Amino acid sequence: MPSFARDPGTATYYEQRAAEYDEWYESLGRFASRPRPGWDAEVDDLCRFVHALAPARTLDVACGSGFLTRHLRGFVVALDQSPSMVTLTQRRLPAGIAMRGDALDLPFADDSFERVFTGHFYGHLPPAERAVFLGEARRVANELVVVDTALRPGETAEQLQERILNDGSRHHVFKRFLSAEQLADEIGGQPVLAGDWFVAAAASR
Numbered sequence: 001m002p003s004f005a006r007d008p009g010t011a012t013y014y015e016q017r018a019a020e021y022d023e024w025y026e027s028l029g030r031f032a033s034r035p036r037p038g039w040d041a042e043v044d045d046l047c048r049f050v051h052a053l054a055p056a057r058t059l060d061v062a063c064g065s066g067f068l069t070r071h072l073r074g075f076v077v078a079l080d081q082s083p084s085m086v087t088l089t090q091r092r093l094p095a096g097i098a099m100r101g102d103a104l105d106l107p108f109a110d111d112s113f114e115r116v117f118t119g120h121f122y123g124h125l126p127p128a129e130r131a132v133f134l135g136e137a138r139r140v141a142n143e144l145v146v147v148d149t150a151l152r153p154g155e156t157a158e159q160l161q162e163r164i165l166n167d168g169s170r171h172h173v174f175k176r177f178l179s180a181e182q183l184a185d186e187i188g189g190q191p192v193l194a195g196d197w198f199v200a201a202a203a204s205r
């Protein structure tokens with residue numbers, strides 16, 4: 001199974017994708033013509049779900065463009081390996097800090113945060129990287145909230161996907177689709193969001 005978090009191809013892909021990343025959420029560009037019934041309303045629901053999390057000292061791991069990060073309340077630190085993603089997130093996080101860093105080797109002391117939040121990152125990880133990430137998340141915070149992509153009827157749960165960016169470049173990423181129950185089971189917690197497009201689970205040590 002291919003690496004995700006340690007694959008130089010992943011770093012290249014997301015750095016190149018940063019400026020167009022939100023098109024996925026906002027049904028723009030190549031995503032405008034994709035049949036995604038209920039998507040826009042569920043993106044709004046997901047943002048409300050993130051905003052409804054109790055304010056806490058939060059580390060958002062693999063924050064991407066900060067599309068979800070901006071809805072977190074409390075003192076927020078956002079981390080991503082992509083410099084362009086970090087720049088985009090910092091603009092959306094005037095009272096917090098966005099920084100470069102490795103999700104599998106978090107540059108923080110034990111218990112630096114109350115909560116680790118992560119969106120659409122865990123589901124990309126192959127088993128060995130999953131274990132490292134969960135260990136790191138548990139080390140730096142008591143609580144872990146994971147948002148990911150729902151397993152829809154007829155969808156293949158594990159895929160090696162080809163992704164094409166607006167410049168025509170082609171990239172490959174490993175991607176899993178999860179039920180809220182499976183996600184909760186994997187992180188040792190409870191389902192907290194079970195939508196048609198997005199799921200989330202929360203766990204405490």
Ligand SMILES: C[S@@+](CC[C@H](N)C(=O)[O-])C[C@H]1O[C@@H](n2cnc3c(N)ncnc32)[C@H](O)[C@@H]1O
Binds near residue numbers: 061079102104118120
């Ligand atoms: C699918 S995006 C998710 C972005 C955002 N969290 C969201 O929910 O939309 C995955 C992100 O993981 C980041 N990433 C991949 N490997 C990483 C690593 N080892 N350390 C930190 N960030 C990483 C990428 O740069 C990218 O921004």
